[in-house]
Amino acid sequence: MATDSKAAVILLSGGLDSATTLAIAKDQGYACHAISFDYGQKQRVELDAAAQLAQDMGAASHRTVRVDLGVFGGSALTDAAMNVPKDRSDDDIAHGIPVTYVPARNTVFLSYALGLAEVLDAHDIFIGVNAVDYSGYPDCRPEFVEAFQNLANLATKAGVEGETITVHAPLISLTKPQIIERGLTLGVDYAKTHTCYDPTPEGRPCGRCDACLLRIAAFKSLGMTDPALQ
């Protein structure tokens, strides 16, 4: 059991990956300051899930920051005129940059996390990006995370004063089943996570978008039913 209580900033979307990341950071002994983003996403249920997870999982603090990505349009996740694709094959999911890509999303989110880290004097940032199931998002690759860490150390007081900021991406090389196994070991309640790109009006997962399909398949490979669908 870790006893260190160094502060860390955790990007928490309310989804399966970020909930697992929070559990990992907590297990490593960090006092976890969670940050979520209201970026005009169509699915509001995600933000409710994030707030609930932060509370249930004992985050030291939780902030929801409103960001204006929607003004740029250009993504099916924020643009009311674009539809989230459904029932795509594994091959379609694995290749190409999908319409659900939000321009510069992780860059913007990590930048806010960096600002919060500066204010809290935290030198560790956790992000649940994953390069295995990343569905073609350029800003989920290890080289992106590394480049942001390099930037963080040049952009901040801490960097100038010779301290080091580390951007942790503990899921980066895990498959979705491996992520779930890790989270289950740490006690993550996946019924409370929300991953779907296009939930029903009642906030239930659609079961057909890329995010749902990846998640359902991962639970199935572990001999389980996705608890969020039960």
Added chain:
Amino acid sequence: MATDSKAAVILLSGGLDSATTLAIAKDQGYACHAISFDYGQKQRVELDAAAQLAQDMGAASHRTVRVDLGVFGGSALTDAAMNVPKDRSDDDIAHGIPVTYVPARNTVFLSYALGLAEVLDAHDIFIGVNAVDYSGYPDCRPEFVEAFQNLANLATKAGVEGETITVHAPLISLTKPQIIERGLTLGVDYAKTHTCYDPTPEGRPCGRCDACLLRIAAFKSLGMTDPALQ
């Protein structure tokens, strides 16, 4: 006279430096899409100046994006409980990270500019940072700009597809008088720019904060009076 009309995104604060940067980008033939940030700064007059400059200088578009830096506190520019320092000596201005530093500000702003660039299919971003008079801000140094450009090329569709995003910082090695001379050559009306960290309730520059002092001294060295103070 340049005739190319490639799109570029220009960070436009409404101050002397960013107005000059816009003029330089325009002179280089770019269709200039200006972006300003409402980050809870105490001086609202800056945003009005940005909108007016974008219009007067023929920007192709202008957006003001509301960003939530204020929730983090930690800067005299956004935190009502902190005072902007006045009448500091040249030596004080030149050394150390001042209380007017806003955590991760340029990182956040450039991230939004990157998102806008992706949506507009622009491969050029202009920022008016300056390493000579930078008053100790870590995110105004050439190595910061370079690190962001590196990140931008890993974070985006354009980068993945083999195109190159360039972050231009045309003022980075210029002194303030050199910046002003350049802008005057390009027809910038500095009376319309706003630089002060702590303007009067009527929106007039205070003449005593670091930003005013640097600016006043620069015009004086050119044998001029700062037109914003006339």
